[in-house]
Each structure stands twice: as structure tokens, then as C-alpha cells.
């Protein structure tokens with residue numbers, strides 16, 4: 353075993369389904385308006401996966417693109433992690449399905465189920481394996497088909513979510529890489545957002561279907577209140593060991609839950625709003641995939657340059673949260 357001193361991102365990839373669902377179309381589905389959705393959330397449109405397209409299909413495609421960007425083959429990957437709360441099925445793990453789709457042989461593959469914080473948890477876990485010298489390269493994918501667990505008759509939730517996938521290949525780097533990671537959870541707040549039925553507590557029955565318990569249930573205003581503090585605190589905790597100040601961070605790549613949450617987080621952190629990367633307008637909230645796709649697009653748009661210190665920051669159902677500082 354040879355310990356890697358630094359672990360960084362070698363390549364990134366994203367996959368977004370073709371179908372765009374606009375706020376105008378939602379106006380015809382539930383009692384809402386483009387104006388309400390835009391001003392309350394910042395979302396204009398979101399992507400919706402095809403009926404025959406499952407989370408593992410989107411995850412595999414994002415994974416392929418990340419491998420290509422890294423200039424590596426699937427044979428080079430020693431570990432596959434998929435962050436998702438919308439697995440193809442309870443088991444096998446979506447990561448195992450992705451392993452098969454990508455043609456990886458026998459490498460460990462498992463899912464991480466921490467909702468919107470999943471990409472950051474996945475990166476932090478993979479980093480440990482690589483830093484310890486256990487593995488050399490890991491493929492971390494965040495993929496969600498939230499449209500499959502969205503109640504399309506509930507205007508309070510259906511306007512928020514979308515589908516997509518983002519992926520990163522991690523490996524040893526000479527300079528920079530992941531400088532600091534901070535993860536946390538508070539199960540006492542688990543009721544704020546959940547999918548109540550279908551598990552061992554409330555198995556699926558005709559009644560659970562009639563009661564619409566197989567869809568996301570959310571206390572939006574309470575989540576909003578916690579989200580701002582959680583994300584700002586996580587940013588503080590992850591930068592503290594590095595003695596970084598707000599001005600040392602070139603760009604924050606946050607979980608894209610609500611533009612008002614992100615503006616409030618920027619204010620609390622003492623950052624100008626232009627330092628917070630946003631693509632919520634085009635994709636809505638894709639849970640774990642949100643920060644992954646945001647990172648991919650920020651790099652593609654040239655918003656991140658060599659030597660920049662960027663901050664990934666997310667919170668989600670659980671509640672869970674996570675933050676990473678990466679030097680590019």
C-alpha cells in the first residue's frame with residue numbers, strides 16, 4: 353500500500369435528460385404560476401427522465417463522461433460509489449447496476465443514501481480510500497430520478513424537483529485536491545423531508561398508494577429555516593482547519609435547493625452573490641445530483657481556474673450536511 357498525500361478530481365461528467373418541463377407547463381398541471389415559482393425558488397425549468405430511463409442509466413452515462421474527461425478507462429477504477437435517494441430498486445445497489453453497465457470487473461460498489469448531501473459524502477468517502485492507499489481511482493456519481501417519487505398533484509413539492517446525474521473521477525494529484533471535508537447529520541429532523549412508505553416501517557399496501565405515501569413529503573418552510581444556518585455553519589467548519597476566510601474562496605458550489613436560501617447563505621458568509629454558483633434556474637433541485645452537475649457546469653463555463661479554492665456545500669434530508677474545500 354502506498355499512501356496518496358493528495359487526492360483530487362481528475363475528470364467530471366454530467367448527464368441531463370432531454371425533456372424540459374417549464375414552469376408554464378406546470379401551470380397547466382397544478383394551481384401555480386411561473387411568477388410564484390420563479391420568485392419563491394429561482395427555478396424556471398427542470399429536466400425529466402424518460403419512463404424507460406432509470407437512475408442507473410443516467411448515472412452510467414455521467415460516469416462514462418467523467419472517465420473520458422479524466423482520460424481513464426473503466427479498468428482503472430477501483431471503487432464505485434453512487435449517491436442517490438432514487439435507486440432503481442431497494443437492492444441491488446444502483447452502484448452495482450452501474451458497475452455492470454460500465455463493464456467494471458469485481459470492484460467494490462455501493463450506494464450512499466444521504467439525500468442532497470450525497471455527492472459530498474461520496475467524495476469524502478472515496479478520498480479516504482485513496483488517501484490511505486487502499487485504492488488508486490474512484491468513480492463517485494450522484495444521480496437522481498426525483499420525478500419518480502414526486503407527487504405531481506402537490507403544488508408545494510412538484511415545482512421544486514428535477515432529474516439528472518453528475519460524476520467525478522478521483523485519484524492522486526501532485527498539488528491541491530481536497531483540502532478539507534466536513535460531514536454531519538441530525539436524525540431528529542428526519543421528519544422534515546421524507547418518503548414515508550415502501551420501507552420496513554410502512555410496507556407498500558393498497559392504502560399506502562391511495563394515501564400517496566410513496567411520494568416526497570416535505571415541510572418546506574421549516575427546511576428553509578434550517579438550511580440557511582446548516583449551510584453557513586458547514587462552510588465555517590470546513591474552512592476553519594485551513595484558516596481560510598470568505599475572500600480566500602473563489603467560488604461556492606452549493607446544493608441548488610432554492611435561490612433565496614443561497615442568497616441568505618451568501619449574506620451570512622459575507623460573500624457577494626456572484627461567488628455562489630447557480631444553475632437552479634435550469635434544473636431545479638436534483639438532490640445529490642445538484643451539486644455534482646453544478647460543479648461540472650462551473651468548470652465547463654470557466655468559472656473555476658487552476659489554483660482556485662472552491663467550496664462545495666450541501667444539506668439535505670436526514671437531515672444531513674456536508675462541505676468540502678477543493679484546490680483546483
Ligand code: ACO
Nearest residue numbers: 384388392467468507508511572573575576609610668669
Ligand atoms: N404555487 C403557488 N402557491 C404555492 C405553491 C405553488 N407551487 N406552493 C405553495 N404555495 C402557497 C402555499 O399554499 C401558501 O399559501 P397560503 O399562504 O395561502 O397557505 C403560500 O404559497 C406560501 O407557502 P410557503 O410554504 O410558506 O412558501 P415559502 O415561501 O416557504 O416557499 C418553498 C415554499 C419554496 C418550498 C420554500 O419553503 C423552500 O424552498 N423550502 C426549502 C425546501 C427545500 O430546500 N427542500 C429540499 C431540501 S432537502 C432535499 O433537497 C432533498
